[in-house]
Amino acid sequence: MSELIIYGTMLSRAARIIWMAEELGIDYSLESVDVHKGEQREGGYDALNPNAKVPTIKDGDFILWESLAINLYLAKKHGGPLAPKTAEDEAHAVQWSMWALTEAEDNAVILIQKALSIVDHSEEKVSGAHEALKKPLAVVEKVLSGQDYLLGSEFTVADLNVACVLGTLPRSNVDISGYPKTEAWLKSCVERPASQRMGKMRAAAMKH
Ligand SMILES: N[C@@H](CCC(=O)N[C@@H](CS)C(=O)NCC(=O)O)C(=O)O
Structure with a gap:
């Protein structure tokens, strides 16, 4: 076991x-x-x-x-x-994880709930969520304009955690093409073999 x-x-x-x-x-x-x-x-x-x-x-x-x-x-x-190598990197991984939960998750959840017809949020709530997500998306875009990943040059737990939260946006039909670095980063996170395996398990669960 x-x-x-x-x-x-x-x-x-x-x-x-x-x-x-x-x-x-x-x-x-x-x-x-x-x-x-x-x-x-x-x-x-x-x-x-x-x-x-x-x-x-x-x-x-x-x-x-x-x-x-x-x-x-x-x-x-x-x-x-995936593990941060220094105390500073570890602190940044915690920072990004808390940031994802406090700055982005609530609004991302509203949009995925609406897209998957889990909750019939009002159009006002949905457009409010779209509007509110512009700020965190701009933050990620700015950081990724100088580096490939959130802690620097390598994919780490910071990327995985933030991608778990922002990764619902394309599935919620949110157009993030106005944030090209973020879009490319998210694609590279989601295309990782481990994420693909998880996605297949999720797709299989959705069929039941
Ligand atoms: N901040 C928590 C949120 C956990 C959460 O809300 N989980 C949902 C499922 S994705 C849940 O258990 N909902 C049941 C309920 O609220 O009764 C985490 O990230 O683990």
């Missing part, structure tokens, strides 16, 4: 952890907790995650929730090219 257990489904933020696990090439299992069936509120799951949300991981006896924190932990634990 694999030591790392990821709770959630492919149609949830657990897919972020699957992408990371695939990048690291580590053994893992996905334990289904389907929020669309309310399973996060059943069977004592809240003993693992008092928020009753997914994802959560169990790594041996260690339990952790919050998707981007989980990815930062896995990168640090397993090392390799």
Whole structure:
């Protein structure tokens, strides 16, 4: 049995952890907790995650929730090219992860919920989300005008975490061609073999 257990489904933020696990090439299992069936509120799951949300991981006896924190932990634990090499790079990876959650995620979620007909947000809310995303997109564009990736020249957990959040934009039919560096960066992140494997698992889950 694999030591790392990821709770959630492919149609949830657990897919972020699957992408990371695939990048690291580590053994893992996905334990289904389907929020669309309310399973996060059943069977004592809240003993693992008092928020009753997914994802959560169990790594041996260690339990952790919050998707981007989980990815930062896995990168640090397993090392390799995705892990920040210095305290400063690690701080920047945390900075970018918190930035993605506070500056971009809420509006990106509104747009993917609308695009996938999960929530019928009003046109006013949708156009507000479009407008609000211009600022964070401009921030990424500015940073990437001087370097290929968020921490410099290599793809790291910072890119993976931010791409998990901004990566829903093309799937929400948001035109980001006005941010060409960001568009190219996102494409390079999403085209990584580990992300492609995750995408195939998500597409298969969507068919069921
Ligand atoms: N900030 C959390 C958000 C977790 C979250 O909202 N997960 C959703 C699924 S993607 C969930 O569990 N929703 C169920 C609910 O809110 O009851 C993270 O990134 O892990």
